Amino acid sequence: MWPDHRIQDFFGIELPIIQAPMAGAVGEAMAIAVSEAGGLGSLPCAMLSPDEARTALGQVRERTTRPINLNFFCHQPPRHNPERERAWQQRLTPYYLELGIDLDLSVATPSRTSFDAALCDVVVELAPTIVSFHFGLPDKQLLDRIKTTGAKLMSSATTVEEARWLEQAGCDAIIAQGAEAGGHRGMFLTSNVSTQIGTMALVPQVVDAVSVPVIAAGGIADARGIVAAFALGASAVQMGTAYLRCPETLISPLHRQALAQARDDQTVLTNVFTGRPARALVNRLVREVGPISNLAPDFPGAAAAVMPLRLAAEPAGADDFSFMLSGQAAPLGLDLPAAELTRQLATASLARFA
């Protein structure tokens, strides 16, 4: 038996396993598979327009009636800073020259939208069970509109201070995102990566600081991690990297291959891909320009100048400029379909609790 049932009862899910949203890497198929298996599937909307989000959730709704989590970014939209963008472009110019790319080449870069009134309209219209945010929370006015739909609210805390802030602002559950986690740090009251806290230390301190249920994230990729998270006081886990290797993900073959070969010590917190710190596999761009560059324009602005490099390198089989999300527990992952992975994780965890 699961030692804590709060998240299951509250969200109406069978298993306290949440698939992390991972914008750009997962879509409807993953969310449907995880929710149908009894976990909580998450549909990342940060890179979708309001219309795309509406269509995506509509497709999910056709194939499952189970709870679904819609996830949005809520960063401060960046100020236009031509000087910084020029400096960043200059820092990357040697790579453009090496790859023979026109310096004026501009390619379509997936946008990363901050939650706004138009996206809020979609939420109000489609009324998902759960709405989660990354990078804090949106303005109170938007938050109040979401709450009128009855949706449960959650967001990520990377420190105790952020957890307290989120509870105060009305979150129904808090994701304690330990430093091991892959992808963007949810940090919003600090920008200092050097003081970010590991899951083992963060989870019990967040549990002590707030009264809402806490979801552990970061470095959890098998049943051992799930059982450990509950021991620390968590009421559920959110797993990203473990799901990245599922066939349902939209990642490139290069990313998939790199994950399968990853070692524990090959990821780093870097801002070179988007302008915000995210844990990713170390590659040439990270090594030579990062891991943290003061030249990278504000999130998500850094991505535009990197994209042409990635597009030029990948067809030749080089992941030198690819943004390859990964947490520190990638080697614990399995190449299983998402539903089967969810069920296996639950079965193996329950066997350990028994």
Place this chain on the structure above:
Amino acid sequence: MWPDHRIQDFFGIELPIIQAPMAGAVGEAMAIAVSEAGGLGSLPCAMLSPDEARTALGQVRERTTRPINLNFFCHQPPRHNPERERAWQQRLTPYYLELGIDLDLSVATPSRTSFDAALCDVVVELAPTIVSFHFGLPDKQLLDRIKTTGAKLMSSATTVEEARWLEQAGCDAIIAQGAEAGGHRGMFLTSNVSTQIGTMALVPQVVDAVSVPVIAAGGIADARGIVAAFALGASAVQMGTAYLRCPETLISPLHRQALAQARDDQTVLTNVFTGRPARALVNRLVREVGPISNLAPDFPGAAAAVMPLRLAAEPAGADDFSFMLSGQAAPLGLDLPAAELTRQLATASLARFA
């Protein structure tokens, strides 16, 4: 019942709780208290001369017959590098001027000795139950001499690669030191702090990689952490910061006060105090010169020029230049005598396993 008994059986201890050595911060009283309570007390010898180590262990032996761990550093002794030392001195000169310290002042700095033949003689003579190392292992010749005494060997791994290396070299148990841990990183095959791994991700990967028992360290400061560590596959825990607040420690009143007030997000991996990365509370020196400075001379050389600053600042109540070891779970600590803390941790853990 403890779910894994390998370390207890192997070391002949009652409780799978190891007090971390913490050179400079603990002495005989702590080691005796923890061992008498049923855990494994560790006597740090890295800042002791062979004669001091002999005397210290003699005093321990008079007061307990239980197993004791003698701990040594085994870093490469630094090459003398006058240019680097001058650059470091120059970087610190503004603080000397501010505090009115003579730039030529040289004060006694506690030495940090690398394990050598003379210290090996002490080990062979006194035959402790366990000998542990930090920063890898000493030369094979010294290691072979230790093994003839029947002592069990252990050392810290911060990556899977280091764990494999230590097992290959003959370690009987491996401490998986997650990035949350206070004090010096045991890293010896890498010097890159940005890829260091959190306990939640590191422990299961080390457990999968080696066949000797694994001791989890880093971010574990209460029964929740102990139970979580066992869930991850560990056979014991090593706890440092949790013991730092015991009355038996030799830390300064300023350090003690800072630990009692510490928050989760106030430590950092820094090399400014000794030249090697160590997790410590953020203070002025860390903020302004670190956290990682390329000017800091090789370990332990950076300490000499910092010591006069510390000695000048502390009497005025300022911890601006004090090396205040702390892991990320300091706020979970309790001000209890070491024996009582050990027993409480064991009782609370056993209640959760039941």
